[in-house]
Amino acid sequence: MTTSANELFGSPRREISVILPVLNEAKYLESAVNAILLSDFNGTLEVIVAIGPSADGTEAIAKRLSAKDSRVVVVSNPSGRTAAGLNIAVAASRYSIIARVDGHAQIPTDYLSLAFQVLSETGAVNVGGVMAAVGESIFESAVAHAMRSPLGVGASRFHTGGSAGEVDTVYLGVFRKEALVAAGGFDERFTRAQDWELNYRLRAAGGLVYFDPRLVVTYRPRSTVKALAKQYFEYGRWRRVVSRRHEGTINYRYLAPPFTVLATITSIVLGLNFGTIFLLPALVYGLFILIASFKISESLSEFVAMPLILLTMHFSWGTGFLTSPNSLVPEVALRP
Numbered sequence: 001m002t003t004s005a006n007e008l009f010g011s012p013r014r015e016i017s018v019i020l021p022v023l024n025e026a027k028y029l030e031s032a033v034n035a036i037l038l039s040d041f042n043g044t045l046e047v048i049v050a051i052g053p054s055a056d057g058t059e060a061i062a063k064r065l066s067a068k069d070s071r072v073v074v075v076s077n078p079s080g081r082t083a084a085g086l087n088i089a090v091a092a093s094r095y096s097i098i099a100r101v102d103g104h105a106q107i108p109t110d111y112l113s114l115a116f117q118v119l120s121e122t123g124a125v126n127v128g129g130v131m132a133a134v135g136e137s138i139f140e141s142a143v144a145h146a147m148r149s150p151l152g153v154g155a156s157r158f159h160t161g162g163s164a165g166e167v168d169t170v171y172l173g174v175f176r177k178e179a180l181v182a183a184g185g186f187d188e189r190f191t192r193a194q195d196w197e198l199n200y201r202l203r204a205a206g207g208l209v210y211f212d213p214r215l216v217v218t219y220r221p222r223s224t225v226k227a228l229a230k231q232y233f234e235y236g237r238w239r240r241v242v243s244r245r246h247e248g249t250i251n252y253r254y255l256a257p258p259f260t261v262l263a264t265i266t267s268i269v270l271g272l273n274f275g276t277i278f279l280l281p282a283l284v285y286g287l288f289i290l291i292a293s294f295k296i297s298e299s300l301s302e303f304v305a306m307p308l309i310l311l312t313m314h315f316s317w318g319t320g321f322l323t324s325p326n327s328l329v330p331e332v333a334l335r336p
Contacts, residue, residue, distance in 0.1 A: 012119055012176065014043030016112055017093035018101055021077060021085030023052035025103030026061055028220060032103050033065050033072060041112040047072045050089040052080030058103075083186040083194040090177070090185060099174040100195075106218040115174035118212050125179035125207035126199060128170025129215025131158050136220075139309075142302040143221040143228060146309050151292040153313070154253040157211050167211040169199040171219075179207050192238035200246050225308065229316040236320025241328050257318030260285060 018036050022029055029049075036047050049062045051074060059074075066072040075092050077085035090098055099115060101107055118127045133144035146152035153159045158171040173195060183201045186194045199209050222228040239254060264282050271279030293306035 012116065013096050014116065015095035016041060016043065016045055016097045016099050016116065017095040018045065018047045018099045019050065019086060019089035019093065020047070020101050020103055021050045021082045021089065022058055022103035023080045024054045024056045024058055026056040026058045028104045029058055029061050030065065032101060032106055035106045036101060037069060037071065038109055039112045040109050041116065044095060045071060046094060048089040048092050049074050050077040050085035052077045052085060081188060081191065083188040083190055086186045087188060090180065093177065096177050097174060098177050098180055100172045102172065104220045105172065108216060111215060111217065114214055118210060119174060119176070122210045123208060124210035125202050126170060126173045126175045127210045127212060127215065128158060128173045129212050129217065130161055131171040131219050132216045133219045133221050137223060138301045139305055140221050140223050142297065142305045142309050145296050145298060145302065146306065146313060147221060149296045151296055152310055154256065161213050164212045167209055169196045170209060170211050172217060190238060190241065192234045193242050197242050225312055228309065229312050232313050232316035233320035236317035237324035237328065240321045240324035257314050258321045261315055261318035261322060
């Protein structure tokens, strides 16, 4: 049974701590922080930047922003791990609402005020919206369109949009601090999927995780095939970790990429050794990729790049899921 956070913690106070775990984010950090500071939120606001050991001048940019505006607080995240940085920032925060923003994301002016409204009206413990991927280069734009299509990433509402309502997880998130702390914070054993795993624990405790399509955050996608492959390989392997730790959290959408990898490879091996009829599943998948590329692409240049992008996303995620080792997450206690 879902419990209203308003019943447990009372109506939220008009105060928000925005937390950013950053590592080598010199390209986008200043614009990300400035977008937060320009918020139309009618309340008290602070921005806590947890800096990992960066080699691109990220720390210098963060300190300059802090010197310019006292609402910006810089804290150190020695490990550079996202979950650790999030917990360090939460511990340093002063306010009862925690809004997570990434260094390569940009929120619109009304994001925080709208999130506050949704938290208040729904009694949710976490609210979030659409991960609106936007690219600058042709390759990035193609990746962005693939990330916003069910043909590329499945039908998660935070990728593709949809109606407002209760969901399993949301992009980034604006949390009730009391609920986040009571759940144990972010699990620092997770390199990826720490948001999905935390939202599972929030829901298991009776809290409501709520999606609202009006909450739109600009996301900057990876700019190379290598970076994209690494990102989706990590997504797959860590989503498998969540499924092992929390039974019943896997559905057909998550199983589609690993099934595709196995079916395609098996089809090619059998086809090359025992007859071309066995190539049919691989050919069907290839046809799907071409049709999906045509439907997703918004220019000829994107269409040329899209098959490689979709294959990279599907096969990297599926391979990561299939090869995820049982020993990936050591048994250690969550941060109190």
